[in-house]
Amino acid sequence: MPSPKAKNPVRSGGSPVLGSSNGRYEFMSLTKPLNRSSPSHLLQRQGSEPATARLRASESPTRRRGSSSSTGSTSGQGLSEEDGIRLNPSFIRVALSSLLAIDLWMSKRLGVCACEDSSWGSVRPLMKLIEISGHGIPWLAGTAYCLYKSDSAAGQEVMLNLLMGLLLDLVLVAIVKAVVRRRRPAHNRMDMFATFSVDRYSFPSGHATRAAMCGRFLLAHLVLAAPLRVLVLLWASLVGLSRVMLGRHNVTDVMFGFWMGYCQYNLVEMLWLSPQTLQGLLGQLA
Numbered sequence: 001m002p003s004p005k006a007k008n009p010v011r012s013g014g015s016p017v018l019g020s021s022n023g024r025y026e027f028m029s030l031t032k033p034l035n036r037s038s039p040s041h042l043l044q045r046q047g048s049e050p051a052t053a054r055l056r057a058s059e060s061p062t063r064r065r066g067s068s069s070s071t072g073s074t075s076g077q078g079l080s081e082e083d084g085i086r087l088n089p090s091f092i093r094v095a096l097s098s099l100l101a102i103d104l105w106m107s108k109r110l111g112v113c114a115c116e117d118s119s120w121g122s123v124r125p126l127m128k129l130i131e132i133s134g135h136g137i138p139w140l141a142g143t144a145y146c147l148y149k150s151d152s153a154a155g156q157e158v159m160l161n162l163l164m165g166l167l168l169d170l171v172l173v174a175i176v177k178a179v180v181r182r183r184r185p186a187h188n189r190m191d192m193f194a195t196f197s198v199d200r201y202s203f204p205s206g207h208a209t210r211a212a213m214c215g216r217f218l219l220a221h222l223v224l225a226a227p228l229r230v231l232v233l234l235w236a237s238l239v240g241l242s243r244v245m246l247g248r249h250n251v252t253d254v255m256f257g258f259w260m261g262y263c264q265y266n267l268v269e270m271l272w273l274s275p276q277t278l279q280g281l282l283g284q285l286a
């Protein structure tokens with residue numbers, strides 16, 4: 001039966017927390033080869049290696065004290081089950097944990113406009129303006145208005161598909177946010193306008209998905225002049241950067257958001273509503 005103590009992450013000397021298995025954080029020994037054996041087997045091995053056992057037992061007094069409280073699972077040499085847990089997280093898990101740690105560290109460092117008294121607090125109003133430029137409401141309202149005003153069949157077709165893409169984006173982002181449920185960074189101030197309940201989660205960034213999808217859409221269907229194309233790319237990049245600088249998102253939320261928005265555009269192309277399809281749909285509605 002596992003010791004209840006073993007459920008707690010132990011932060012004594014040795015390697016850092018690397019990952020979890022069954023919701024339990026685990027350590028990897030830096031001094032011994034990886035071993036897939038069960039903890040009890042490892043304890044037996046420690047018993048047969050007195051030098052290592054002594055060394056490990058002397059690592060931390062706190063740990064020794066902790067060990068005695070779980071004597072039911074010790075080998076009788078003052079070693080707890082934790083001492084025997086020599087875990088073997090896969091290389092991918094180690095890499096992911098490290099990436100996550102770098103992500104959190106970078107996001108905190110880049111969140112320089114998270115509030116007015118942050119180091120770049122004076123740029124916050126500009127960042128919030130960029131935030132609004134990537135918000136769903138202006139995009140939906142602007143597209144609906146252009147659709148209404150458009151007098152050519154080609155224009156209406158493009159605008160209707162953009163509208164469909166924007167709605168698709170809202171739904172897909174809401175689903176991923178609800179499934180992943182990653183909290184926004186602690187330094188974020190939740191003062192965004194017009195949000196859904198899922199927007200308390202940060203993965204992926206809805207602004208980044210929209211910027212990538214609409215950016216691709218504009219480049220493919222609406223913006224042809226080279227200087228304007230550069231502006232579109234610049235805008236999309238600034239929307240992503242502003243999410244991290246405002247402290248709304250971690251870097252990975254934005255990077256994944258860009259990738260997701262890029263793929264969403266492919267989906268819009270696949271589902272493209274042609275004038276014939278539209279006429280069929282409108283005919284069914286009438």
Ligand SMILES: CC(C)=CCC/C(C)=C/CC/C(C)=C/COP(=O)(O)O
Nearest residue numbers: 136137194195199204205206207208
């Ligand atoms: C017509 C309709 C359903 C409009 C809803 C538009 C709306 C409230 C979109 C939410 C946009 C938003 C705040 C997304 C969150 O973006 P993150 O980058 O913070 O994930």
